Amino acid sequence: MTPPSDRALVPFVSVENMMKLVHHVGIEPLLAALADAIEEDFRRWPEFEKQPRIPAHSEGGVIELMPTTDGNLYGMKYCNGHPRNTKSGLQTVTAFGLLANMHTGYPILLTEMTLLTALRTAAMSALAAKHLAPANAKVMAVIGNGAQCEFQCTAFSAICGIDTVRLYDTDRAATEKAARNLAGRGLSITVCDTAEEAIEGAQIITTVTADKRNATVLTGNMVAPGTHINAVGGDSPGKTEVAADVLHRAGIFVEFPPQTRIEGEIQQLDPDYPVTELWEVMAGKTEGRTDQQQITLFDSVGFAIEDFAALRTLHAYVQETPYHQMIDLLADPDDPRDLFGMLLRASPQAELA
Amino acid sequence: MTPPSDRALVPFVSVENMMKLVHHVGIEPLLAALADAIEEDFRRWPEFEKQPRIPAHSEGGVIELMPTTDGNLYGMKYCNGHPRNTKSGLQTVTAFGLLANMHTGYPILLTEMTLLTALRTAAMSALAAKHLAPANAKVMAVIGNGAQCEFQCTAFSAICGIDTVRLYDTDRAATEKAARNLAGRGLSITVCDTAEEAIEGAQIITTVTADKRNATVLTGNMVAPGTHINAVGGDSPGKTEVAADVLHRAGIFVEFPPQTRIEGEIQQLDPDYPVTELWEVMAGKTEGRTDQQQITLFDSVGFAIEDFAALRTLHAYVQETPYHQMIDLLADPDDPRDLFGMLLRASPQAELA
The missing domain is CATH 3.30.1780.10 (ornithine cyclodeaminase, domain 1)
Incomplete structure (x- = not known):
């Protein structure tokens, strides 16, 4: 042969x-x-x-x-x-x-x-935040400290200039694992006992839990005006993380609407609820964050592009x-x-x- | 590591x-x-x-x-x-x-x-013929002697008892290549100068040309009653091999109708033209060939199963x-x-x- x-x-x-x-x-x-x-x-x-x-x-x-x-x-x-x-x-x-x-x-x-998916998902989140987060955001809360957590923290440090992360998970061992892995990468790390504690002083909140069910890790009164929410874990039908009242207060940015309406946080909203396509922000066709008081939310589900x-x-x-x-x-x-x-x-x- | x-x-x-x-x-x-x-x-x-x-x-x-x-x-x-x-x-x-x-x-x-696709395509064709071809079919014409031709001949020999193949291609070199590769595999091989010559005495006609266009390698007056047509090459939109009048004379058997209506020979027919699903024949839910005079046609496009x-x-x-x-x-x-x-x-x- x-x-x-x-x-x-x-x-x-x-x-x-x-x-x-x-x-x-x-x-x-x-x-x-x-x-x-x-x-x-x-x-x-x-x-x-x-x-x-x-x-x-x-x-x-x-x-x-x-x-x-x-x-x-x-x-x-x-x-x-x-x-x-x-x-x-x-x-x-x-x-x-x-x-x-x-x-x-x-x-x-x-x-x-x-x-490669773990890396691109984190890069995508940080890229969205670069366009949407308040100016000079330095502190990010991360709720859910599973496999994606450290990739998110590292990307936000490299791409958005985040210097502090506040970590919370229902399983303390996951948080400790993340803190250990992130040590020495130039980030200040705070291990938190509750989600409420994690989001104190954070300009960016990343939710990235893994349960395949509609959970509520973030409710309305937890989110301060001006926050950017990077909602990563709500990514399949029946799996959401952010309460509907938070969604109603936020400007919502998505990748590909027909997919996000099936899989994202906005599966909780009406099928014609207004959302902004992130590509239009990047292409300069539409505005991203409108003011420093706006809550912005990237409803990340991951898209083929x-x-x-x-x-x-x-x-x-x-x-x-x-x-x-x-x-x-x-x-x-x-x-x-x-x-x-x-x-x-x-x-x-x-x-x- | x-x-x-x-x-x-x-x-x-x-x-x-x-x-x-x-x-x-x-x-x-x-x-x-x-x-x-x-x-x-x-x-x-x-x-x-x-x-x-x-x-x-x-x-x-x-x-x-x-x-x-x-x-x-x-x-x-x-x-x-x-x-x-x-x-x-x-x-x-x-x-x-x-x-x-x-x-x-x-x-x-x-x-x-x-x-593996070349092998399973040939196995599928022979399996369909096992259920549809006239009893004791021994002679198969193969119009189109490209990459799939010898796989078809070998499968029909192994699975349907075909002992003679009559080969025709517009490119004589392709036919000679096929005849050379099939030598010594227990098949009698006839190299033909025209499609008409190839189908003389054949109980099964396999069409397996490769042009991406609507061609007509088989027209109505060429096909004798009782023939089984194994139409393999018409397998994408705009790519067919068998004239509509042949289709109208034949009992048509398909894999998955929603796909075959897009890709198969029946793209030439009305979207509700009656066809039989081959799985129903195999499962004993419906009849295959109804009599020895019927022309049967397997409109093969290849399906995921x-x-x-x-x-x-x-x-x-x-x-x-x-x-x-x-x-x-x-x-x-x-x-x-x-x-x-x-x-x-x-x-x-x-x-x-």
């Missing part, structure tokens, strides 16, 4: 290589690069094909596909959300992704996306670094019509002949 | 390993196993979540996602169709696929699917054979909430500490 041709090979970034790449670039610089790429792609939002993600629900969770294309490249992410996985030592969310050439249909990158931006950023790094392996993903016979002949020539008998 | 845990690893079947596996099992036995698995899954059709495939179109072709689930397993295929690819030495169709556990969302198999059946068949073989490699696709921190800590511990500085 002849070795596979170059055309048959696709770079694959394993979890191990992703971690090496992240440290090669640096966590903070990579978060900033992801935020820049997302902003670039949000500014050219109309160029993308967009659809709500494609779910397959089971009792324990959901598997989703998130495809998009700008006409030149095609990005697709597979991810799952299974909140009870942690009980058996598995991740709630795992993901992998693919970038392909729209003109040939050939994949050009396959990658783990559990880590963010993964697309992350995939093309990663693809550029892959060209320049050794942190990938080539896998033989594509059949590539010498004559494209001779797939069967390629198979025959790979038989042990053919090898002997 | 500690090595990834078993949970992080997913078996990957490369093209090279797929070819080794096919030869280990044998081409004909594997085609028969795929047909059996497809038939099993078609018989329990109502258990599956079904949707038309999810396309992203470009000028040169289409990229498609084909997900389905039976509630226990989740199968997904990525494939492209870019007819002009052959001009630059690329495959018209490439594909890869994934099988996952619905209860955890964790992928359990990643595989090339260019070869066929890929699901192929993926679960492959997964079983992967358990028993060495023809795969384990890839580090999933992030698996010791504590699922400690994804950031896992990343930190992989830093070169942590390695030195």
